[in-house]
Amino acid sequence: MIRLLLWSLGGILLGGIVHLASVLVLPRTATQDAYSRLEPTTPVNAVSALPVPSPDQTVLPFMDPAFAVAVCRYDLAGAPLKLTTPVG
């Protein structure tokens, strides 16, 4: 009986470690995060506008329909990125 309790206690402690580790590892292993959802439809090193969210299709969940969203996936491996934009 005591032995079972001890094993359970060990399991609970180990469970705490598993919980913390899985929370920390999840962002690195998630396959459906914003970046992976945008990867197939947006070019690298160029700004592209996302389609306006509608009930039928939305690229990312909880997008604000009052705003136009554009994304630029950048890769700095080759060279630095220079961004210029007209203001006003």
Next chain:
Amino acid sequence: MRLVLGSLFAFVVAAVLGLGATWLALSRGVAFGGVTIGAWTAWPKSGTPDIDPYARAVVAQTGRLPVGSGDGVAFSAQNDDRGRAFDGRCEVVVNGTTPPARFWTLTLYDRDGRLVANSLNRYGFTSQEIVRRADGSFEIVIAPRARAGNWLPTGGVERYVLVLRLYDTPVGVASRTGREAPMPAVLEGACP
């Protein structure tokens, strides 16, 4: 033999407890540093590098893009002020004022973050298009059937989420009370 059985038992307990706790924490939206005012909850740190690990995991798992802390803060509500979950077949009244902000939007989503289809193609209100009373306060009625004034259709969905996004606002991590950030009251009214 007993050692093997015992450690196997401990591993099973650990896996069930640990992964179960992770799943619960992510599906319930448990994260530290939340600011709750009335029915509304925001995680102002979600748009900063200081985001806590639970919120980061939720962001990664659901694929959403949090509002950057320099842009604003997003408050969401799933229940009214009395704690009753929003029901798309009932009438919900959002009444009052918002904290100071240059621009705000109120949007209705289903629980997965999709907009809810309706015949008007109206998914929310912005601070520029809303009809206000003389003192600057406003009332938005969220109901399945058309209403006079600011009507936001629910499309008859069962459960939904309201998201109030304040852009360019002083509300943030330091805001704790309704006096600093006067959020609109949310009350569920009559159900047919």
